[in-house]
Amino acid sequence: MSKKGATVKIEDVAARANVSIMSVSRAIRGVEGVSEKTRAKILKIARQMKYVPNSNARSLAVANSNLIGISLPTFAGEVFGDILSGMRRTFDLAGYSSVIDTTEYSPEAELNWVRRLLSWQPAAIILTGLDHKPETIDLLETAPIPVLEIWEHTDHPIDICVGVDHHKAGQMIGQHALDLGYRQPAFVSAPRGHDTRADARLAGLRDVFSRATSTAVLSARPASGNSFATGFEGTAALLDGDAPDIICYLNDHMAFGGLMCCQARGLSVPQDIGIAGFNELDLASVLPKKLTTIRTLRRQMGVTGATHLLARINGAQVERTKLQPLEMIPGETTRTQSRLP
Missing domain, CATH: 3.40.50.2300 (Response regulator)
Structure with a gap:
């Protein structure tokens, strides 16, 4: 350990970890150039030595907890x-x-x-x-x-x-649907205000269609807490009204519920109606038909x-x-x- 009252320098951390000063710098800054194992070793030693990179930073000296x-x-x-x-x-x-x-x-x-x-x-x-x-x-x-x-x-x-950018995600789905010729879109999601990301995606979808057509984007927001049930119930509500030609969903699980509802109603996807999800969840890889969706990393x-x-x-x-x-x-x-x- 360093002497009481002495300022620990980056050189001290490098010497203790038996690495170069550059490796310590890269590990501390969280950038590429060191392996995860080496990074973990350096960060542990830096905490033990109470190394402070600069006096203005929120640092190990302030956050003593791990x-x-x-x-x-x-x-x-x-x-x-x-x-x-x-x-x-x-x-x-x-x-x-x-x-x-x-x-x-x-x-x-x-x-x-x-x-x-x-x-x-x-x-x-x-x-x-x-x-x-x-x-x-x-x-x-x-x-x-x-x-x-x-x-x-x-x-x-x-x-x-x-x-x-969830608003952009809604715009991407909307533009894809518009380019394919869909003109009566709808959106199924959680209740209004429950998830602001859902509201942003719906706003993005509406933004695209409002600029290109005079058709309003319908929406269904069932109160069910289960995504599969929400997708099924929301789709049923939309099909009982002015049926859309494509339904976009908050996520792929809701889209699966929508697929099941369409199947129960005797509708063929995509011949009778289009369906689009979001997130490219694992479920999408095992469906009978490849789901149209947006991939998030x-x-x-x-x-x-x-x-x-x-x-x-x-x-x-x-x-x-x-x-x-x-x-x-x-x-x-x-x-x-x-x-x-």
């Missing part, structure tokens, strides 16, 4: 499990533990969790999405620890952000977010926002429409 708090909306489904998988593996390799709680999409529950977690003096906090109460933002902006907002992108994060998002957060914990400067890619995946549940626009 605990990282992670707030998720729910454990249901694959989406947040995939993101969590990428994050936890990265944290485990770096010697950090995590504590996880779910909010069930409640900003009030998130606020209460943040209050409790801050009393434990964690190394960092991770929030899912951007729908926070003002008090939550105030608490975290004044807390001397890094904060990561994940899954949703903004140019103005509390601290740092890694996510996708959820595990990679978790790894990227965790790597950026580790860099912030260790005093490095990183990009405040990191926009993750989206990819349109055309499938067999949509087809070119024969009728003219």
Whole structure:
């Protein structure tokens, strides 16, 4: 250990870890150039030696804990499990533990969790999405620890952000449907206000069609908490009214429920109606027909977010926002429409 009162330098960490100064720098900043095993070793030694990269950073000297708090909306489904998988593996390799709680999409529950977690003096906090109460933002902006907002992108994060543009996702689905000749779209999702990402995707879908046609985008928002049932019930409600020619869903699980409803009604997909999902979940790979959907790189998002957060914990400067890619995946549940626009 260093002498009492002495300032630990990067050279000291490098010597203790038996690596180069450049390797320490790369590990601390969370950039490529060192293996995950070496990075974990260096970060552990840096914490033990209380190495502080710079006096202005939120650093190991402030965050003495190796605990990282992670707030998720729910454990249901694959989406947040995939993101969590990428994050936890990265944290485990770096010697950090995590504590996880779910909010069930409640900003009030998130606020209460943040209050409790801050009393434990964690190394960092991770929030899912951007729908926070003002008090939550105030608490975290004044807390001397890094904060990561994940899954949703903004140019103005509390601290740092890694996510996708959900409004753009809705636009991508809408443009794909429009290009195929669909003119009577609908959207099935969770109840209004339950998930702001759903609202953003619907807004993106409506944005595309409002510019190209005079047709309104119908929507169904069943109260069911099960994605498969929500997809089935929402589709049934739409088919009982002014039947759409394509239905877009909040996720692939809801799209599967919609497929089952169409099958029960004797409708052929995509001959009679088109169906599009979101996220390219594992379910999509085992359906009889390849689902039209949008691919999100959820595990990679978790790894990227965790790597950026580790860099912030260790005093490095990183990009405040990191926009993750989206990819349109055309499938067999949509087809070119024969009728003219």
